[in-house]
Amino acid sequence: MLTIDNKKAVLLQAFGAAETVTGSKLLVRTPSLNIMIDCGLFQGLKSLRAKNWQYPPINPSKIDDLLITHAHLDHTGYIPLLVKYGYKGKIYMSAPTRELCEIILRDSAKLQEEDAYKANVHGYTKHKLAEPLYTIADVEVALKQFVTVELNKLYQLNNYINFQFFPAGHIPGACSIKLNCYGKHIVFSGDLGRRHTPYLPSPQAPGEADYLVMEATYGDRLHENSDAGEQLTAMVREVISQGGNLLIPCFAVGRAQELLLLLYQLKQERKIPKEIPIFLDSPMASLANKVLLHYPEWTTLANRHWQKVLSSITINKDFSGTERIIKQKGSKIVLAGSGMLTGGRALEYLKHYLGDDRNIVLLIGFQAAGTRGRALLNGAYEIKIHGGYYPVIAKVHEITGLSAHADQQELMDWLYSNNKAPIKLYLNHGEPCALEALRVKVKDKLRWDVTILKQDQLEVLYAV
Ligand SMILES: [Zn+2]
Structure with missing residues (x-):
């Protein structure tokens, strides 16, 4: 040899x-x-x-x-x-x-x-x-x-x-x-x-x-062929009809922006009610949004379209705002990091939302082994967060088409x-x-x- x-x-x-x-x-x-x-x-x-x-x-x-x-x-x-x-x-x-x-x-x-x-x-x-x-x-x-x-x-x-x-x-x-x-x-x-x-x-x-x-x-x-927009529409309607909330843990960079765009389109097409509030609770995602505006040549979407998408949502940066959103009555859609639930603001929502079957936790990105996201996908009956155990009563769904x-x-x-x-x-x-x-x-x-x-x-x- x-x-x-x-x-x-x-x-x-x-x-x-x-x-x-x-x-x-x-x-x-x-x-x-x-x-x-x-x-x-x-x-x-x-x-x-x-x-x-x-x-x-x-x-x-x-x-x-x-x-x-x-x-x-x-x-x-x-x-x-x-x-x-x-x-x-x-x-x-x-x-x-x-x-x-x-x-x-x-x-x-x-x-x-x-x-x-x-x-x-x-x-x-x-x-x-x-x-x-x-x-x-x-x-x-x-x-x-x-x-x-x-x-x-x-x-x-x-x-x-x-x-x-x-x-x-x-x-x-x-x-x-x-x-x-x-x-x-x-x-x-x-x-x-x-x-x-x-x-x-x-x-x-x-x-x-x-x-x-x-x-x-x-x-x-293979990612699902079915339309991610339709799946998302069905979930939003379900939480509204039950008075629950939709929590979408997502990467602050990339996934959050694509999801905001899709939700904006669904509202424009009147598939989901215009009134349902959408919160982006991630200081990092809000900074990432601005980066997109700096590099229009790197996206296929015009800046003025992005501005419209961003003006249709509420961005929260400070921690006290998270508590206010959690306490706010009525159904809402919350996007928060981190995408695999390894940390970040999404954990605060999980603590409050996991125990209620009217809520949906929607996972859209790859969930690595050992993360809370993977545990939820695997049907875990409880999740450990900051030293405490939280029973999983909320529904857990996945849309792979948004990966x-x-x-x-x-x-x-x-x-x-x-x-x-x-x-x-x-x-x-x-x-x-x-x-x-x-x-x-x-x-x-x-x-x-x-x-x-x-x-x-x-x-x-x-x-x-
Ligand atoms: Zn990557």
Whole structure:
């Protein structure tokens, strides 16, 4: 067998999102540069979250460049720590990602500081003294290394390596990345969005990839064909007829905006009453709304339309407002973060709404293992929030058609759009069942060499 000298090869290693959907961190080791793609936090299962507290598997000072596909916390949330531990290089991302990322990281640090404080005051921690993973001060230091890149433009890292960002749909600013590395193209999908969503471009074809690294969040599922608007209409009508409330936990960036747009359309079409109040209880989502207005070229929706959508809802920013909304009589629709119910304002609503069968909790995004969202989808009879147990009496529904992720067919279509069979396809960012289903599908339909990336395992791509 031909052996390759690792010092003269291009190697790939996953430090996260390997057989799971969070903690995205990929490292491309080359003879001249070490390049990291995404730098996300682990979320969900405690065993995964514990990894956030471990020192990185590579000394961050040995990483030369960091490229970020999109702003979601599971792709960016570890950046402040990487910098704290010694990463000195640039952090490249698209303009909307940069602005969203600043909001998301500051919010992440704030939540962690608040959670640590609450845990210490109320004593619901088993640790002696709860500490935040990082602080707002750590975030501010990291932001200084951010650099904005333009779409489809080549950026040279050295004589052998350049890169290019191209649209991935998913959320505003989200990109796939093509690394032209020692004469071969390595394409990283990032998170791929759905085709024909109401306000985002469809993912762009990878082009001519020699190696592909593709996400597989919904590698084993097809999204429902049924109209998401009709399903949502039925749920809104149901809560109104019963005097209940509709709680929609959602990612503040991306999902919240698409949902607001859909609800606005349903009101315009008189499918749901104009009078039903819609609350967006998320300081972060309200900031994200403004970012969309700054980058009209990144959405397919005109700014004046966005203004109308935003003026039709009530945005709440402060915590006292949450109590007022909860106490307000009459049916209402509430959108609040976080999308997988791992934290945020949505938990306050859950505490009040879960125990009443007139209420509906609607889950629309992917719910990772170990999150309260997954527990609800699995039919849990009680949910633990801030040390207390809350019985699940409210109805729990899901609409997968509103997901920000491509389904199996859309992932396959993205692969078909590569102009040639790659030397190898690597699958990441999926739970084991999803990865395995997609691996088998690719092998059967495309007959490509396909491998599921394993945590920390070194993959030798090619000699240079
Ligand atoms: Zn994402």
